[in-house]
Amino acid sequence: MKYVLLFGGTMEGADQLPEGHREVAMADYEKSGQWFAKYTKAGKIVSGEELRGPSTATTVSRKNGKVSVTDGPFIESKEVIGGFAVIDVADLDEAIAMAREWPGTVEIRPTIDHSEDAGR
């Protein structure tokens, strides 16, 4: 069963954080690297990427058949998605157990398995 883990927060602006907070951010960043190493080795991670911050985002949208290209993310939110991992595990509990070890907020989304469609 594949899930996508969406990780909250990016390192964008981390260098401007006040003393103390910056160290915490750096330590968490290091932990996230270790997390990826651990679960890649365990064969649980299909793929994953760390994303650049929302200030680097470009949105392509379509309205009334007209395509427009604009600066910025399309998700209006205070929370920022900083990265993702596609994982392949037995069930939601295993995904939750992995997410618990991530040093930050994680949204777990099950993926749709299209391999069953072909059999119809």
Add this chain to the structure above:
Amino acid sequence: MAAVFREEAGRLTGALVRVLGNFDLAEEVVQDSLVAALVKWPEQGIPDNPGAWLMTTARRRAIDLLRRDRRYSEKLALLERSQLPGDAPEADDRLRLIFTCCHPALAQEAQVALTLRAVAGFTTPEIAAAFLVSEATMAQRIVRAKRKIVVAHIPYRVPQGEDVAERLDAVLAVLYLMFNEGYLSRGASAGMRRDLAEDALWLGRLLDRLMPGQPEVLGLVALMQLNLARSAARFNEAGEIVLLADQDRSLWDRDSIKEGTRVLERAAVLHGPGPYQLQAAIAAVHAEARTWGDTDWSQIVLLYDALLRLGESPVVRLNRAVALSHLAGPEAALGEVNDLAMTLGEYHLLHSTRAELLDQLGEKEQARQARLRALELCQNPAERALLERRLGG
């Protein structure tokens, strides 16, 4: 019939989820068989073996549904061959079922609804009536939760290792919420066919049987039992709440109190204290007092202190303040209550407690204002009626 449903529905659903590997389908066909029984049994009488009747109906319905889809031919064969309850009475999958229904990835209101339906054999209209929402809303809530169980692969399993304590807490929270919903609205919904409080107690006992030796499960069972023991005295003939101080204690069910106390003693020897055991102990102190005046308030304040040590909770502090008023007088208690106004400003019981204390201090106008505020915030019909009576008098 409710008692039969309660005994059979969880077993059937549990066994079918195991065989079919599909929570949604299994739960649905059992619900269909309950609805069929509601139509047939009143005409034909309850069958000699109601469990087998329900199983046959559910199995037939599942086979019908599965035949429509070739992908399920394997499951179909399994269903036609398999050992199911009735065939194998010792098989009890209800513990797994309970943990799946109370999975923290589901909204708590959905956990409650699913547990009632899948484990205790409630029908959707009954659940909707108990929670004062429309049938359509409740049905949608259940459909959405079941869909999530299937598509997000919420496992059908009893948690192991370090997860157990946390997951068990979630189950107990669901049962307690169920209990309170039934217990608090007893007067208002006397016409209801099924009583959530009784069912919550039944589920608690079931949980203790399936997972013995858990002190907090026993603590919650004792708490529910001790509270239910006072049921007969909690409402007057007009269906209005009678406060503990004014209750006719001869109406309390002494056997039930003894039983609740015994359960609490069983919990105590396991040496795993927790909030439900402490709350049950408070209920036991009340139950053992022959009159309101005999209540051992110093013991109760000590128990509230122990509860606060387990975790800071403004509601517990409010209750402690009430107990304190009997030991140290209304003025001391009012100070504590006023300190809580910032955190519990939207909680009707803060204002009704303030009103009681202000009354005792002779501040009638302030008491009236507090009671009006409580009335604004209170949803429960029986509690509203009590407030209105106090305002009138």
